[in-house]
Amino acid sequence: MKYKKLKIALCLSMVGLGTLDASASRLFQYAPISPARFGLKDTVQTDSTELIQVAFRKVKKQNLMGEVQAINLAQLMEKNYTTYSLENLDALISGYNGNIWGSAGYLLLIDGFPRDADNVMPTEIEQISVLKDANAIALYGSRAAKGVIYITTKRGKAGNQKINIRTNAGINTPISYPKYLGSAEYMTLYNEARRNDGLPNLYTQENIYKHGTGENPYRYPNVDYYSSDYIKKSYNRYDATAEVSGGNERTQYYTNFGFWSAGSLLNFGEAVDNNTSNRFNMRGNINVKLNNIISLNVDAAASFYTSKGVNADYWAAAATGRPHRFSPLVPISMIEESDENSLILVNNSNFLVDGKYLLGGSQLDQTNAFANIYAGGSNRHLNRQFQFNTGLDFNLNDVLEGLTFQTAMAIDYQNQYNQSYNNNYAIYQANWNNYNGNDLISSLTKYGDDRISGVQNIGGSAYRQTLGFTAQLNYARTFNEQHHVSAILLANAFQIGKSAEYHKQSNANLGLQFGYHFANKYFVDFSAAIPHSAKLPEAKRKAISPTLSMAWRLSEEEFMKDNSVFNNLKLKASAGIINTDLDIEDYYLYKGYYTYNNAAWYSWSDGQLVHTFDRFRGENMDMRYPQRREITFGIEAGMYNNLVTFNASYFYNQMHGMLVQPNTLYPMYFMSYWPTYSDMPFVNFNIDERQGVDFGLNINKSFKNSFLSLGVTGLYYDTKAAKRDELYENSYQNRTNRPLDAIWGLQNEGFYRDQADVDQSPVSTFGEVKPGDIKYKDQNGDGTIDTRDEVYLGKAGWAGAPFSLGFNFTAKWKNLTLFAVATARYGAYEMKNSSYFWMDGEDKYSIIARDRWTEENKETATYPRLTTGNSDNNFRISDFWMYKSNRFDLSKVQISYDFPTRVLGKGIVKELGIYTNGYNLMTLAKEKETMQLNVGGTPRTRFFNFGVKALF
Numbered sequence: 001m002k003y004k005k006l007k008i009a010l011c012l013s014m015v016g017l018g019t020l021d022a023s024a025s026r027l028f029q030y031a032p033i034s035p036a037r038f039g040l041k042d043t044v045q046t047d048s049t050e051l052i053q054v055a056f057r058k059v060k061k062q063n064l065m066g067e068v069q070a071i072n073l074a075q076l077m078e079k080n081y082t083t084y085s086l087e088n089l090d091a092l093i094s095g096y097n098g099n100i101w102g103s104a105g106y107l108l109l110i111d112g113f114p115r116d117a118d119n120v121m122p123t124e125i126e127q128i129s130v131l132k133d134a135n136a137i138a139l140y141g142s143r144a145a146k147g148v149i150y151i152t153t154k155r156g157k158a159g160n161q162k163i164n165i166r167t168n169a170g171i172n173t174p175i176s177y178p179k180y181l182g183s184a185e186y187m188t189l190y191n192e193a194r195r196n197d198g199l200p201n202l203y204t205q206e207n208i209y210k211h212g213t214g215e216n217p218y219r220y221p222n223v224d225y226y227s228s229d230y231i232k233k234s235y236n237r238y239d240a241t242a243e244v245s246g247g248n249e250r251t252q253y254y255t256n257f258g259f260w261s262a263g264s265l266l267n268f269g270e271a272v273d274n275n276t277s278n279r280f281n282m283r284g285n286i287n288v289k290l291n292n293i294i295s296l297n298v299d300a301a302a303s304f305y306t307s308k309g310v311n312a313d314y315w316a317a318a319a320t321g322r323p324h325r326f327s328p329l330v331p332i333s334m335i336e337e338s339d340e341n342s343l344i345l346v347n348n349s350n351f352l353v354d355g356k357y358l359l360g361g362s363q364l365d366q367t368n369a370f371a372n373i374y375a376g377g378s379n380r381h382l383n384r385q386f387q388f389n390t391g392l393d394f395n396l397n398d399v400l401e402g403l404t405f406q407t408a409m410a411i412d413y414q415n416q417y418n419q420s421y422n423n424n425y426a427i428y429q430a431n432w433n434n435y436n437g438n439d440l441i442s443s444l445t446k447y448g449d450d451r452i453s454g455v456q457n458i459g460g461s462a463y464r465q466t467l468g469f470t471a472q473l474n475y476a477r478t479f480n481e482q483h484h485v486s487a488i489l490l491a492n493a494f495q496i497g498k499s500a501e502y503h504k505q506s507n508a509n510l511g512l513q514f515g516y517h518f519a520n521k522y523f524v525d526f527s528a529a530i531p532h533s534a535k536l537p538e539a540k541r542k543a544i545s546p547t548l549s550m551a552w553r554l555s556e557e558e559f560m561k562d563n564s565v566f567n568n569l570k571l572k573a574s575a576g577i578i579n580t581d582l583d584i585e586d587y588y589l590y591k592g593y594y595t596y597n598n599a600a601w602y603s604w605s606d607g608q609l610v611h612t613f614d615r616f617r618g619e620n621m622d623m624r625y626p627q628r629r630e631i632t633f634g635i636e637a638g639m640y641n642n643l644v645t646f647n648a649s650y651f652y653n654q655m656h657g658m659l660v661q662p663n664t665l666y667p668m669y670f671m672s673y674w675p676t677y678s679d680m681p682f683v684n685f686n687i688d689e690r691q692g693v694d695f696g697l698n699i700n701k702s703f704k705n706s707f708l709s710l711g712v713t714g715l716y717y718d719t720k721a722a723k724r725d726e727l728y729e730n731s732y733q734n735r736t737n738r739p740l741d742a743i744w745g746l747q748n749e750g751f752y753r754d755q756a757d758v759d760q761s762p763v764s765t766f767g768e769v770k771p772g773d774i775k776y777k778d779q780n781g782d783g784t785i786d787t788r789d790e791v792y793l794g795k796a797g798w799a800g801a802p803f804s805l806g807f808n809f810t811a812k813w814k815n816l817t818l819f820a821v822a823t824a825r826y827g828a829y830e831m832k833n834s835s836y837f838w839m840d841g842e843d844k845y846s847i848i849a850r851d852r853w854t855e856e857n858k859e860t861a862t863y864p865r866l867t868t869g870n871s872d873n874n875f876r877i878s879d880f881w882m883y884k885s886n887r888f889d890l891s892k893v894q895i896s897y898d899f900p901t902r903v904l905g906k907g908i909v910k911e912l913g914i915y916t917n918g919y920n921l922m923t924l925a926k927e928k929e930t931m932q933l934n935v936g937g938t939p940r941t942r943f944f945n946f947g948v949k950a951l952f
Contacts, residue, residue: 053129053152055139055527056112056472056488056511063517065525065549066136066574067632067649069093069696070129073122074154079810079819079896081168081917081947082122083239083260085151088891091806091821093130094647094713095694099800100132100147101651102690102717105582107137107144110151111299111389113410113468114143114494114507119303119385120151123166123241124256124283127152132694133651134576134630135527135549141492141509142531145580145628155285156245156252163952164243170945171234174265175920176932177939178836179847183222183324184212186845189852193866196770211324216439218334218360219432221327225318228267235263237943247287255284265939269353269374270310277307295393297408305383311376311422317369319835319936322844328370329357330430335441342444350450351375351425358444361427366447371427375450379420381460387412389468402477402485410468410494418460424451461499468494472511488513503587508532523551533581537590537621547576555638568638572649575632579625583658589682592619617661618670618681626684629654648695654722657684662725685725688740692717706813713806730780732791743793743829745877746785747777751853751861766873772853772865774874790877797828797885817896824888832881836935840871887925893918911951919943 051058052070061070071092073085082088090097100106110120131137131148140148181189187208191201211220225231239260247253264275285299333356335342346352351359351374359371367376391408426448433442472490479485493508509531517523528546554560555569594615630653637646661680663671670679694715701708719740728734735742752758752771762778765786769775779789795802805824810817836846845866853861864874894917904912920942925931934940 053127053150054131054136055148056470056490056492056513057474057486062520062568063523065515065523065551065572066131067095067133067572067634067651068129068131068136069095069647070127072127073125074127077122078913079817079915080821080892080894081166081915081945083237083943085117085120085122085125085128086149087122088806088808088821088823089128089130090804091713091808091823091891092711093128094696094806095132095649095715096130096149097715097800097804097825100130100149101653101692101694101715102719102800103146106147106149107140108149108151109140111153112150112408112470113389113412114466114496115387115412116385117149117151120153120283120301121241121256121258121281123243123258124153124281124301125151126154132649133549133574133632134578134628134653135525135547135574138527138529138545138547138576138578139488139490139492139509139511139513141507141511141529141545142533142578142580142625143507143582145578145582153283153285154243154245154254154256156247156254156287158247158249158252161244161246164245164949165241165952166947166949167240168238168945168947170237170943172237172262172941172943173234174231174939174941176929177226178319178933178935180225180323181845181847181849182212182224183220184208186322187211187324189845189849189866190868192852192854193868196772196865197868199868218327218329218331218430219439221324223321223323223325223328225314225321230268230314231265232267235265237262237945250289252287253285255282257282264309266310266314266373269370270376270378271314271373274308274310274378277305279303279305293395293398295395297389297391297393299387299389301385301387303383303385305381305385307381309379309381310373311379311420312369312372314369314373315934315938316936320844321369322842326362326365326368326429327360328368329353330360330428330441330444331357334430334439335444336433339441339443342441345428345444345446348450349426350452358428359425360429361447362429363445363447366427368427371425375423375425377421377423379418381416381418383414383416385412385414391470400475402475404474404476405472406474407471408469410466412466412468413463414465415463416460417458417462420457420459421454422457423453424449426450463499465497466494482519484515484517486513486515503534506534517551519556521553521556523549523553525549527576529578531579531581531625533584533625535581535584535587535589536623536625539621540624543579543625545576545578547574547578549574565639566637567641568636568645570636572634572636573632574630576628576630578628578630580628581625583626583655585659589617589659590620590623592617592679592681614676616676616678618679620681620683623659623682624657624684626658627654627656629656643699643701645698645700646696648693650691650693651717652691653689655688655690658686658688659683660685660725663727664725685723686721687723689720689722690717690740707810708812709808709810711806711808714804716803718802729788732779733788738792739795741796741798741828743796743831743877743882744790745793745879745882746790747779747793748878748880749775749777751775751858751864753858764873766876767870769873770865771855772858772861773871774864774878774880776878793877793879793882794829795827797825797830800828801825801885802827815898815900817894817898819892819894819896820890821892822888822890826886828885829882830885831877832883832930833875833877834933834935836933837881838871838875840867840869840875842868883927883930885925885927885931887923887928887931889920889924890922891920893921908952909950911949913949914947915949916944916946918945 050061052061052064052068054068095101107114108117129150131150137144137148187203191203194202211222214222241258243256245254258281261276261278264271266275281303283301288296290296332346349358353374359374361368361371389408389410394405396403396405426446429445430441431443432439470492472488475487477485490511492511495504495506497504509529511529513527515525526548528544530542530544532541551570551572553570555566560566632649632651634649659682661682662685666680697712699710721735721738721740724736726734752769752773752775754771758769758771761775763784765784776785776789778785779791803826807822809820835843837848839845839849848863849866851862853865894915896913896915898913923932932940
């Protein structure tokens, strides 16, 4: 009796604790995905009968139209524990490499509404679908034009109550630290830089020597920001999850409680106890069949994230703080006994470190990262997110067989803010003397005052609210067991409001879908939307986005029935136009406007002060949606009874009619820079092109007590600026017909060898040059080096490599499973343009400076001469700083063991498993060291984890 009461109470508590699958229609009679949740399924891909989430409905994988792929993450987690919902997705689904088909800005939906991928934990997820082509995304309207990733969270299932527990403990270890010169070497090279500039040395050899010996690091500091004095070798991460699910045919419930905590690498001062991140999350849902007609879903989720830190950006300071400037600490034991004034300062200080040290600094370093971490106070960042959705499903079979109606609503709210305690502190600069070979502090110079206010400061407040609504009328029916008809008529809308943004981000559209397939052989799907956008003139705010997809399953034809190779062979094609406002950067661009110029200036004629109204834009009431115009062709196959499965797609699309103020369409007098004036309107002009191929291959083989699986995914794509508004003087600078992710810059010709070489070369407009500076090619032969000499250099890696591969491997023997994931990227370039490589003026020197140009090594130098001045000529985008970003990464390896049922017996533990895994294990690349650096930020880490899972 007590158990029944507890179960009823738990069911009632689920109301308001989850996320509704509001957008999935019941076209094929809604049925939760059945992934054999607690049994290890030996493939990454879904099976052919599993239901796949597509736009506003679920369909069997074998009946998918358009370019859609999915993974069952709940199933995959049994052999692949992850900490982020989209982790390694590029190795599991073809066509995705951080973007979808090379287009940045996909729409991410969680249970049908726009939400954050990092606000749903992997343990909460059932399935992830990637919708790639125009036909697959059309029903979502304007904001889905760059593709859709749809995350479906878990729901309760009828049956006995199940309690699933998972806990993990792991450590993060830094992969690589930036390497900087020590004090003695820095000072030596800084002297060299001054000599290059015609200046005398700043540091004496004696001073340099004493900084190098380390005899007195307080007087002659040699600060290594990455030493064990300040940085730990690793930090821990822990998490735990509890899932409870169950129900009967009338009511099903699911809830998930999770917690994770992660530490920090910093290991001194306030950072020891105030540098952790914690997250607690809850998610739950309940499905109730109220009667034979109406079903109700109520879901809610909440997450509470807190990050405690210090009032310092230590990693930024590590990239800029020169090693010789000051000692972070001043030892009070080295103060002369007769220095009463200094001892008084010691006794009055509020911030004695370990009772032994005062905070160090200098007149130029009165605030610094070390002092801030020891005494600057602490802060907490708090982020709270709440999500609620509810929906009703109506079975209208009594009206018309196969007819259903569904409606859903979502309300999400997020707020974040910072709490901080900000202390004022004094720093002390020591004045040293040497007595008989012993260094002592003869006096202290104090800068600043110690003040602990105890007042909590609140700042950085921000909020976001999301409202969503969907209503759809669905029809699905089969006639004579061969004619399958489906249709959807829907209205879909969401609106996102953010702090400090006047206009809310809105997406509203009507949608229509009609599908038909005959005898499981011939398929056709028409999907269209009518979006609405406030970014366009009133007469142009609506448009029709039609798409069509067709497929032919050859393996069902009579002439294929007796073949022994293909058990499935399907050809697909689709085409469509998606109207989108995603690339319209702001509202009211169709309107011309004036602005009042309050800056007064004198009129030439009468000497009067004049204020002006400046015109900044012309009007265009014919502005329309940019359009994604696309065709695709695809094939999917299963061979030798699915021993080998294969899919491939070719896509070609244009983003047609991108907005620009076109100089080529209007006379020059439509625009002037003084006085500021423009009658140039925004018009639909530019065209972007993308085309490519994605593919996936899976090989699965079972043996008596073992199983092997290998999956390969790939994507190759090319981009082109098919049409551009441009007026370059030289045709080689035209962006038309060049890649969208092009790098434009100068071509180098090595270093200037001597002054004669400088005198005989074209004049650089980027500042004075000397021997050892980078020499550039004069592309137009005008005798000067300027921006008109910039040319196309290669494809940038920021948009994703043109060619990417993913690999996943499973090997299972009895109850032991090995799983591995790897990725590869080829064909892109990146730039060495961080402060680690571009050093001039008073910058910190990395070890790259050792390869600088000098008269002695001019034949082998790989870095320009050093200078204490400005080095604008050298530090420009050019092929001198480019490198190929080709790489192969072993992303993860996991070994799992599931204890046999006979070992567990008939106790309360039904299943028990343990596993260990490692992340970011290996990188193979020519420029591996450069790629692994994170200059000015937290170092990249490897993660090693041990976990336990149990089913009760």
